Amino acid sequence: MSRIAATLQALKAQGRCALIPYITTGDPFADLTPQIMHGLADGGADIIELGVPFSDPMADGPVIQKAGERALARGVGMPQVLAAVREFRTRNQSTPVVLMGYANPIERFDQREGQGAFIAAAQAAGVDGVLVVDYPPEECEDFAAQLKAAGLDLIFLLAPTSTDTRMQQVGRIASGYVYYVSLKGVTGAGHLDTAAVDAMLPRIRAHVSVPVGVGFGIRDAATARALARSADAVVIGTKLVQILETQTRDNAPAAAQAFMAEIRAAIDAPSQE
16 A cells, blocks of 8 residues: 555544645755655645646646746756655655656656656655646556556546546546646636535546545635545645745745644634534
């Protein structure tokens, strides 16, 4: 069982929803990502999604796009992302880490280092899963099998526009969890309809056996709490990236921890119903 699956299974047994923050590697400071990751874990994050900076991020809104641009300008690419995970693992062996990004940096890494090098390097660094926005399930079955052989999960996105056929395709090869994009648009978009999400989750679960996380548009504790009643995990990224971009080097890890603690407390608070 992967570290992701074990974490989500344990939370389910406790009747708790997973908290999954997203940060962009190398932002707001090129070398501070491991310390921010520790802050997130100490604040209550169950899984950490680590963004791989890329020049053409089709699913990212302006906030995360700019974070990626800042990281790229500091020379942060896949080697630096893997180095951040390795450093994080020197102190934390339990919190799963998912790399979230696009096909180009992965394929470029293999082009430079040799076929299969990315998976081997990710496994060695302590990565637990990979979410590749532009890898549809029908085009990456071999990649999924290679990841699984290395003990890594391949995580897919589903959207409000996903058909039952698409859900079946994802459900056949997805592992770890699936990430439900809770609204149409890019990261950070507003107007999240929690009732619509609640209605969509049973439909997804009819085709997908792994846990379902919900993200895009979750900006505060109240929204996270509302979604935690039905989702297996809530993913929060844009608001966290906004908080971090205003912090000094000394304050950033503590700010990440404080924000996670606020969301964690809201998710875990006893129901008033």
